[in-house]
Amino acid sequence: MKSLLEAQKISKSFPGVKALSDVSIHLAAGSIHALLGENGAGKSTLIKIITGIHRPDSGELLLDGKPFHFNGPREAIAAGIGVVHQERNLIPRFSIGENILLDRLGGSLLKPIDYDSVYQEAKHWLDLLELDLDPRTQVSQLSVAKMQLVEIAKALSLQSRVLLLDEPTASLTSHETVALFSLLKKLRNDGVSILFVSHKLEEVQEICDTVTVLRDGRNACDSQPMTNLGRQDLVRLMIGRNEQIPNADLRDHSTAEPVLELFEVATELGHANINLTLRKGEILGIYGLVGAGRTELAKSIIGRYRVTQGDVLVNGQKARINSVADAIDTYSIGYVSEDRKQEGLILIHSVLDNASIPIWKRLAARFGILTDKDVTAAISPLVNMLEVRTPSLQQLVGLLSGGNQQKISLIKWLAANVHILIVDEPSVGIDIKTKAYIHELLRKLSDEGTSVLLITSDLPEMVALADRILAMDQYRVKGEIVNSRNYDEMSEKIMGYIHSSKG
């Protein structure tokens, strides 16, 4: 079949990480094409390259057989490529209708915008998705799922020839998903080429005709017909490196003393009835989809957001953690952020300064003043132990690779010698070798008595590392599973808990 949109041998590097290398994909008119891969495999990067948000380092993009390159989303839209990104992109204080038709509001200097016709047209697209919403409603009043549907309606309203959907069903109910799928099938019959990114393999197998799988920024397969591939084949293509994440031994901590306990905790962010027990030397995993409230829970535990109800116990004693400083200084809890560039590190400061921030207070308190010598003495052994590749301790962290940056984020808390370490998405945007190293390190730390709360969307990573796994969804803990290190069994159980509430 002839391709409508083609990407040939696309490569793209970001500072410190190679996001895509020689990735190809062929989208045919009148077909739904699945794009699969684990988190960090490069799916979103590929979409952003096609729509002109990123520029490829090498490789070629072809539309109707002709090479093209967009200088931004405007040109992509003009060329008939509509996209729903993974993150929500709406103007919160604008109405649904205005958001859908934002770039086509009409009107001129003397002719005001005709809102009646804007709302009328918006209504048409909402109806197609069987969405019973008033287009005059302000977007800020919608739930996340409804916002996602409004964005899909917005992409549809462009009547594009190519429609790129990055995890469109992540927060939808099954009813909403069914309505979306029947519409996608109709669009396919009208000749639209649809690229569909999803983690839910059942969905992918249900509606997709062809599939491309990315793994660590490379093609694991390029535009294969779906009919030849079973669920197991897809999983193998996506993960494909069972041997590279060696499973840890099964450990049982049920008799170890609890170090962190949450009883019926509710937070100002909307968590409710959260119960969990983290025992000494244990790795407790929290798994959930984007928006499940995992990071938010971690930040509530460390005092960034307020716990409004319930009890938090540290080492069996009732704890009042009112600020992040409390968490670190009084209760010895460290948090490695999922967003190391924004929250984890100060990119324009040196390795030494970044790694030592949590211990400044301790070092300065002892001597009254802080000297480079003391700080270096504390940090240098750790930098050597973790094999951080940096020319010197004075090197700016922003110039290190993603993997080495992540090591610095961990060193911060190793230096502070925390008893409880909360690690949020530890292997996003880092290379496989460092990922394996960090896994090993976390296991070693826990063996030595540090208790680890592990948040990750990477299921193989979760299964390889955690001793127990909590499944979280919609700011609630849905269930607890003792990890058997059996990927299929764990995956089924976790997804069972997560989807149990959605009807």
Add this chain to the structure above:
Amino acid sequence: MNARILRYLQSDWAGPFLIIAIGGGAIALLKPTFLSAFNIQVLLLAISVNAVIALSQMIIIGIGQMNLSVGAIGGLAAISFAGMMQVWELPPLIAAILALLIGFGGGLANGFIIARTGISAFVITLASLSIFKGINLGITKAQPFYHIPDSVKAFGNTVMFDPIPWLVLPMVVTVLLVFYLLTRQRVGRYILAVGGNLHAAELSGISVKSTIMWAHAISGILAAMAGIMLVARLQLGQPSIGDDWLILSFAAPVIGGAVLAGGHVSVAGTVLGVVIVAIITQALVLFEIDPFLVQVVLGGLILWAVGINRLREVRFQKSLKRI
């Protein structure tokens, strides 16, 4: 019925409106001269010019930036207006149009540099403030232009009918145009869209750069407008026009409910914010309180308004996070 009252109370202008009603009432009770025709005329003169100044800043707040050069652009337009009438003997209307063009050009230059370089508007307008003010002083040698045509003087100092001064007319027209711009014109909606979520606006196919340029150009025109009105009111082209606009230009939109992060401003609220500032200034004069207190009260008012808006914004963000 109750729901409707509640909705009015939650709107941006309800708070300022209540303050004006209660505060104005209280002052009138204590000092009946507050409501004299002369006093109202003085109030309206101040409000007319200040409202246009505030709208000039409000547009930039709407896009999520700041314009420190509002006063410098207004001042440059003002002395140009006066100078063109005195030195070149241009008719007032032509001089006014050229002065507005100077404001447009100054604003556009701000917007162009901000959009092109991506440097924060705060820094760029801080630099351009100095440049515009320097040009102003270079032209005037710090001396005012005195020869203002009688028609212009009359426009700034006589009443249409008691106690409504002529200056109210350009203010009302400007307010209506800005309202129309922000609610019914594409450019206005884009300004608020970019202020509300720059990333989303860009991904929707809006040209963020040209929207920023437009916002600053419009802000420049409004600043020039205020400058021209002030020349008419003062009856001379004073080089110091615009020097004291900055605080007011932020205070009024913020009192009127503008979100400093951008994306939400209220034209009605801003005008009421100007009215509040005018009444307070007036009241301090009537009660013979030391004028330095005006500054203190104005500063306090900004802190209070920013605090209220912050509270509202936190609540709004929380409602966005709700599942």
